[in-house]
Amino acid sequence: MMKDTPNHIMIITGEASGDMYGAMLARALEQQDPHLFLSGIGGNAMENAGVHLFAPISALSVMGLTEIIGKLPVIWQIREKVKKALVHTAPDLLVLIDFPEFNLNIAKLAKQRNIPVLYYISPKIWAWRQRRVNTIRRRVDHMAVIFPFEVxxxxxxxxxxxxxxNPLLDRIPPPVTDHRMGRLPDSPVIGLLxxxxxxxxxxxxxxxxxxxAKIxxxxPSARFLVSCSDSIDADRFSAITGPWKSVLNMEILKGPVQPIFHQSHLLVAASGTVTLEAALYGVPMVVVYKVSPFSYSIVKRLIQVNHISLVNLIAGKTLVPELIQGDASPDIISTTALDLIQYPNRLADMQSAxxxxxxxxxxxxxxxxxxxxALSLICSKKTDDQHCGKIAVL
Incomplete structure (x- = not known):
């Protein structure tokens, strides 16, 4: 017999992009089942979408192996919070969004308590550490993937x-014709992400x-828009940018990056989901990536693809420059950006691609x-499968 209490779904992510996706999913879930109770780990977007948070993503957001080691005590404390929540609230479903180093461990805890697990936004195991697929097979009931080649x-x-x-398609409409890239701008705008x-x-x-500064x-007429994510400590950000305010013609924009996309002729962007979002807006970019030397030495041995940016991975070729580790230096970043911004035809070709x-x-x-x-997985647990919607490859 089905219980009368509302279905409870726990959603866990550890990054700003996952917070965005989690919020979109929360709203979709509430539309399909208005009586749902949603809890989890996320940020402002998920909280505003009605998810009751028991930990913030700011405590989890790390990159690189040495960086994870430095936050192990905090990560362990949050893991224990999740474990207690799984025991005491017994959610009907656990939804995990990317963030595999933490989430695959949580999936194990859920399976031990017979809680179904839906993984939304797959870890990029096709790119590196493919053996993790064996862990996923044991701990995850269903993968909801956002790239067709993952199937x-x-x-x-x-x-x-x-x-x-891909959930970004729900947020980003097809762009209208953009003539910014077809001419050399008198005052080019460069977004720094x-x-x-x-x-x-x-x-x-x-x-x-x-x-x-080199650009x-x-x-001299160049303008710079600097993105400050809501997940970043504002005081720390200001400590870095403060000395440059009297030197650079720059503006700091806190929060969503879309205003920067709309104004910029070129972006210099950290590798991540934001590069794919920029691509859907048709904004040319230079992608940069830098972690600790130790982390990179490990990653180099494990990586199984030729690119680090989502844009180039999806295209299967180099559409945007990638500056990795030592190449992510002021000299090389500025030279690469100038090679694009001074030649509008190159920007236009990149935008088209x-x-x-x-x-x-x-x-x-x-x-x-x-x-x-998600709702079908809950239904399958509570009733015979024949009464639930079929889960199929779309």
Whole structure:
């Protein structure tokens, strides 16, 4: 017999992009089942979407192996919070969004308590550490993936999987014709996107600002828009940017990055989901990536793809420059950016190639499809499968 209390879904993420996706999923779930109770780990977006948070993502957002080691005590405390929540609240479903180092451990705890697990936004195990698919097969009931090429990978490893489309398509309409890239701007606008994690800010913000100064020496009329994510400590951010305010023609924009996309002729962006979002807006970019030397030495041995940016991975070729580790220096960043910003035809060609990415990502409606899978998994647990919606590869 089904219980009369509302269904309870726990959603866990550890990054700003996951917070955005989690909020979109929460709203889709509430539309399909208005009586749902949602809890989890997330940020402002998930909280505003009605998710009752028992821990913030700011405590979890890390990058690189040494950075994870430094936060192990905090991560362990949050793991214990999740464990207690799984025991005492007994959610009907656990939804995990990316963030595999933490979430796959939580999946194990859920399986031990017979709580179904839906993984939304797959870890990029097709890119590196592919053996993790064996862990996923044991601990996850269903994968809701956002890239079509992920489906055959999981199928060949015996993991139930559905391609739901990419949730960014729900947020970003097809752009109208953009003439910014077809002419040399008198006052080019360059967006600096240093990332949403504290370690990214530490590694990338200063080199980006130094590169901006070099660009401004060549193009005095250049303007710079600097993104400060809501997940970043504002005082720490200001401590880095403060000395540059009298040197650079720059403006700091806190919160969503969309205003920067709309105004910029070129972006210098930390590798991550934001690069795919920029591609869907058709904004040319230079992608930068930098972690500790130890972390990178490990990653180099494990990585199984030729690119680090989502844009190039999806395209299967180099559409945007990637500056990794030592190449993410002020000199190389500025030179690479100038090679683009001074030649509008290069910007226009890149924009055209980036806009072609949309056609490879399926149809809009990813959040709605994922919500249907989530509710179907709950139904399957409580009743015979014949009474529940069928989960199929779309």
């Amino acid at each position: 055959p990978f999981f199928q060949q490893h015996g993991v139930p999987v559905t391609f739901v489309g 240093p990332g949403s994690r504290e370690k990214e800010i530490t590694a990338l913000l200063s080199p980006m600002l130094e590169a901006a 401004q020496q060549r193009i 980036l806009l072609g990415i949309r056609t490879t990502l399926g149809e809009s409606g990813a959040s709605d499809r994922t919500a249907k899978i």
